[in-house]
Amino acid sequence: NSARWLAPGDPESISVALATRFSQVYNYDPEGVWFAPGRANLNGEHIDFHGGRCLPMALRHGTYVAAAPRTDGVLRLRTLDPSLDTGIVEIHDAASSPVPPEVPSWTTYVSGVLWAMAELKDEHPELQLRGGTGADVLIRSTLPIGGGLSSSASLECAAALAFVAMGTPLGAENHGDDLTRALTDSLRAVLAQVCIRAEVEVVGAGTGGLDQTTSLRAAEGKLVSLDCRDFTVKRTDISFLLRDYRFLAVDTGQPHQLADGRFSARRAESEAAAAVLGVDRLRDALPEKPKKADVELKLEEFDSALEAGADLGEVDAGGCRRRLKHALTEMLRSEKIHKILNGDAHGVDNTADLVGDLMSAGHTSMKECAEVSFTLADQVVDAVVQAGASGARLIGGGFGGSVLVLVPRSRMEDITTAASRLSPDVRFLEVVPSPAARAV
Numbered sequence: 001n002s003a004r005w006l007a008p009g010d011p012e013s014i015s016v017a018l019a020t021r022f023s024q025v026y027n028y029d030p031e032g033v034w035f036a037p038g039r040a041n042l043n044g045e046h047i048d049f050h051g052g053r054c055l056p057m058a059l060r061h062g063t064y065v066a067a068a069p070r071t072d073g074v075l076r077l078r079t080l081d082p083s084l085d086t087g088i089v090e091i092h093d094a095a096s097s098p099v100p101p102e103v104p105s106w107t108t109y110v111s112g113v114l115w116a117m118a119e120l121k122d123e124h125p126e127l128q129l130r131g132g133t134g135a136d137v138l139i140r141s142t143l144p145i146g147g148g149l150s151s152s153a154s155l156e157c158a159a160a161l162a163f164v165a166m167g168t169p170l171g172a173e174n175h176g177d178d179l180t181r182a183l184t185d186s187l188r189a190v191l192a193q194v195c196i197r198a199e200v201e202v203v204g205a206g207t208g209g210l211d212q213t214t215s216l217r218a219a220e221g222k223l224v225s226l227d228c229r230d231f232t233v234k235r236t237d238i239s240f241l242l243r244d245y246r247f248l249a250v251d252t253g254q255p256h257q258l259a260d261g262r263f264s265a266r267r268a269e270s271e272a273a274a275a276v277l278g279v280d281r282l283r284d285a286l287p288e289k290p291k292k293a294d295v296e297l298k299l300e301e302f303d304s305a306l307e308a309g310a311d312l313g314e315v316d317a318g319g320c321r322r323r324l325k326h327a328l329t330e331m332l333r334s335e336k337i338h339k340i341l342n343g344d345a346h347g348v349d350n351t352a353d354l355v356g357d358l359m360s361a362g363h364t365s366m367k368e369c370a371e372v373s374f375t376l377a378d379q380v381v382d383a384v385v386q387a388g389a390s391g392a393r394l395i396g397g398g399f400g401g402s403v404l405v406l407v408p409r410s411r412m413e414d415i416t417t418a419a420s421r422l423s424p425d426v427r428f429l430e431v432v433p434s435p436a437a438r439a440v
């Protein structure tokens with residue numbers, strides 16, 4: 001078939017080629033090359049900022065940065081992505097002014113990280129960049145930009161890793177395996193918080209931390225069970241499922257923009273619902289292990305509160321209730337999938353069917369309740385399920401981006417053929433649960 005695949009490429013070759021390009025662009029050799037993966041999320045969309053449980057995995061695709069520290073406080077950045085490349089962008093004193101006028105918006109994902117690291121100077125001296133607040137950086141991504149697979153967070157995380165590796169005292173000799181050993185899970189959790197601050201406070205996108213945590217703390221062959229109340233992580237082996245099934249990401253070719261306001265508007269509506277229920281985040285409205293009856297009870301409580309005159313301010317009551325329903329049922333689906341993968345199902349096929357059904361139910365909720373889906377995503381979900389997929393759903397922030405599909409191996413060709421027919425822009429990425437950010 002004529003399906004178009006986006007290959008992750010070979011990390012070693014990409015690293016060598018990027019280091020060579022760095023030498024051509026900046027006229028000296030980089031100190032190293034670092035990689036941070038994108039992510040797919042099996043369930044748990046639009047609930048990370050409500051303390052919900054998400055079930056992501058890291059991809060083989062991601063962002064590579066070649067970098068070297070500078071001692072003059074200048075941050076020079078260049079991306080090799082043809083759609084974004086405008087040559088070298090120079091930012092002076094990025095640590096205190098990460099968004100100077102007229103810099104391309106993608107640069108703030110890197111300058112924001114430098115700023116957030118400098119903010120933590122006293123608390124985390126081990127996270128500081130050697131030589132202060134400057135670096136030369138060259139970027140190459142193997143993800144579709146704005147494809148809902150965490151292209152932005154993977155840029156932040158790759159930059160954060162580079163800055164830490166080039167700093168003290170984790171330091172200069174800490175490359176490759178040494179760096180991987182030196183970066184404990186708790187240090188990675190701190191780095192994720194650095195990247196989250198960069199995105200929220202500098203880029204201005206209301207991320208909840210799912211993407212950065214996955215990129216920095218995922219593990220090969222594992223699905224991450226991420227509790228966003230405190231960012232604790234458990235890792236579940238899903239290799240048994242991947243013997244006969246594959247995860248596939250269908251990039252619709254319609255990019256999204258988290259910073260464009262629609263994502264924040266949805267988030268604000270769900271926060272208004274939380275306020276009506278008297279909680280800061282919706283996870284606190286449900287018991288530790290939620291059941292369907294708990295969700296129904298909270299929806300009734302919301303309706304009663306509105307009837308009794310609860311004030312939603314500017315927020316539309318119908319939209320607010322739909323956001324609430326999405327968040328609560330999404331939390332319930334996370335709980336169910338978690339249980340299935342931890343041994344409640346009988347046999348691989350049964351697991352795939354149960355998980356697949358919950359994925360498709362998740363999509364319906366993204367469409368009807370979160371209202372973040374779009375026509376092509378809905379068409380992809382329908383077409384791949386028709387062609388034999390166990391289940392499929394839109395992932396990420398929505399309003400563009402990718403659909404995650406659970407595919408019985410024998411149906412891969414039928415499924416990619418069916419999705420390819422929908423648009424010439426559709427591309428496929430094999431989703432293999434992969435290691436977290438690292439030096440390459």
Ligand code: GAF
Nearest residue numbers: 045046207208209210396397
């Ligand atoms: C985007 C955000 F950055 C994440 O934090 C998360 O909210 C996701 O959308 C939706 O689940 O990727």
